[in-house]
Amino acid sequence: MQIVPTVAATQHAVRAARAAGRTVGVVPTMGALHAGHESLIRAARAECGFAVVTLFVNPTQFGPAEDLSKYPRTFEADADLCRRHNVDLLFAPTVEEMYPPLPGAASASSLTRVEVERLSEPLCGAFRPGHFRGVAGVVAKLFNITLPDVAYFGQKDAQQCAVIRRMVADLNFPVTIRVMPTVREPDGLAMSSRNKYLGPQERQNALCLYRALSRAREMFRQGQRRADDVLAEMNRIVSGTPGTKIDYIAAVHPQTLEPVTSLAEGTLLALAVRVGPARLIDNLVLE
Ligand code: AMP
Numbered sequence: 001m002q003i004v005p006t007v008a009a010t011q012h013a014v015r016a017a018r019a020a021g022r023t024v025g026v027v028p029t030m031g032a033l034h035a036g037h038e039s040l041i042r043a044a045r046a047e048c049g050f051a052v053v054t055l056f057v058n059p060t061q062f063g064p065a066e067d068l069s070k071y072p073r074t075f076e077a078d079a080d081l082c083r084r085h086n087v088d089l090l091f092a093p094t095v096e097e098m099y100p101p102l103p104g105a106a107s108a109s110s111l112t113r114v115e116v117e118r119l120s121e122p123l124c125g126a127f128r129p130g131h132f133r134g135v136a137g138v139v140a141k142l143f144n145i146t147l148p149d150v151a152y153f154g155q156k157d158a159q160q161c162a163v164i165r166r167m168v169a170d171l172n173f174p175v176t177i178r179v180m181p182t183v184r185e186p187d188g189l190a191m192s193s194r195n196k197y198l199g200p201q202e203r204q205n206a207l208c209l210y211r212a213l214s215r216a217r218e219m220f221r222q223g224q225r226r227a228d229d230v231l232a233e234m235n236r237i238v239s240g241t242p243g244t245k246i247d248y249i250a251a252v253h254p255q256t257l258e259p260v261t262s263l264a265e266g267t268l269l270a271l272a273v274r275v276g277p278a279r280l281i282d283n284l285v286l287e
Pocket of ligand 1: 030031036037039152153155156157180182184192
C-alpha cells in the first residue's frame with residue numbers, strides 16, 4: 001500500500017491505475033477507523049481494481065465551538081487497517097496540502113465554496129452552520145484528487161449522502177455514489193469515531209437513539225402512519241434517558257429532506273442527540 005501525502009502524487013498514481021484498466025474506488029474518511037469504515041473499504045476492495053482511502057480531518061466542516069482539536073487521530077492503526085484490507089493507496093494530506101495559503105497569508109484557506117442549497121440547511125445543518133459547505137467542498141476536492149469511478153459513503157450520515165448525491169448530479173461529477181448500510185455495535189449503537197468520547201454510563205445512555213428508532217420501526221410495522229405520533233414516542237424515549245439533549249428528531253423525505261406528516265416506505269427517520277460530550281446521530285429508512 002502506498003501512503004501518499006500529496007495531491008500530485010495521488011493523481012499520478014490513480015491515472016496510472018486507470019491507464020492499466022483498473023476502476024478506481026474511493027472511501028473518504030476522517031480516520032479513527034472502525035467497522036463502519038471497514039465495510040466501505042471492503043466494498044471498494046471487492047468492487048474496484050484500485051482501492052483508495054482518504055484520511056483527512058477536514059477543518060472547514062467543523063464549527064468554531066466543535067471538536068476539531070479533540071477529534072481522535074490514530075494514524076498508525078488506520079494505516080494498518082487499510083493494509084490488512086489490501087488498500088492500494090492511502091491519501092493522507094496535511095491541511096496545507098489541501099488548503100494552500102494565499103501568497104503572503106499565514107494560514108491555509110480556500111476561497112471557493114461548494115454550497116448545496118436547501119439540503120444543507122435542515123437537520124444537522126441547522127445545528128452546525130457551514131458544516132455541509134465544508135463537507136461538499138472537501139468531497140469535491142477529494143473527487144478531483146482521487147478521480148474515482150465509485151465513491152463509498154455510509155448511510156449513518158444520511159444527510160451527507162443526500163448532499164453529496166445532489167452535488168454529484170448538479171456538477172456532473174463522473175462518479176457513482178454507493179451508500180452502505182449503517183454498521184452497529186452488537187447492542188445497536190451506530191459505530192462512530194465520536195463514541196470514543198463516551199464514558200461507561202454515557203455509552204449506556206447513547207443506546208436511546210437506537211431504541212427510539214427501533215420503536216418507531218415497530219410502530220410503522222404495526223400500521224402507524226402519523227409522523228407526529230411516532231416522533232412524539234421517539235422524543236419520549238430519548239428525553240426519558242438521563243444525560244441527553246435532543247438537537248432534532250425528524251421524519252423527512254430521503255432526497256429532499258423536507259418534513260413529512262405521513263410516514264411511508266422510504267421515509268427517513270433521523271435524530272441527533274447530545275450524550276455527555278458527544279453529539280451522536282443515527283437514522284433509519286422505513287421499509
Ligand atoms: P467519517 O470518518 O466519520 O467522516 O466517516 C467516513 C465515512 O464512513 C462516511 O461515509 C460515514 O458515513 C461512514 N461511516 C461512519 N460510521 C459508519 C457506520 N457506523 N456504518 C457505516 N458507515 C459509516
